[in-house]
Amino acid sequence: YSAVSYTWVEPAFSQRLWLRSNKSADYNAYLPITQNVKIMLQHLRKAHKARFLWINAICLNQRDDAEKAVQIPLMGEIYSEAHKVHFWLGEE
Secondary structure (H helix, E strand, O other): OEEEEEOOOOOOOOEEEEEOOOOOOOOOEEEEEOHHHHHHHHHHOOOOOOOOEEOHHHHOOOOOHHHHHHHHHHHHHHHHHOOEEEEEOOOO
C-alpha cells in the first residue's frame, strides 16, 4: 500500500466517496469526505490499475474518538511500513 499524508484544509465533510462491493457493480454506499480529499483522490487515482492507499480520513472513523485514540499512535508505523508515501499539500 501507499500512505498519503495531507493537509486538513477544511473540516466539512461535504463530498461523497461512493463505494461498491466486489459482489456488485453498483455504487450503493458512500463515505463522507472533504473537498480536499476528493481532489487528492482524483490526482492519485490510476485509470486502469487498482491502487491501495492508506488515507487517515478514510481508513479511520473520524467520528469515533475511541478508535482515533487507538489508531493515531500507530500512524508512524503505518507510514514507515508503506511501500511509498505521498504528500499532498493541495491542488496549487
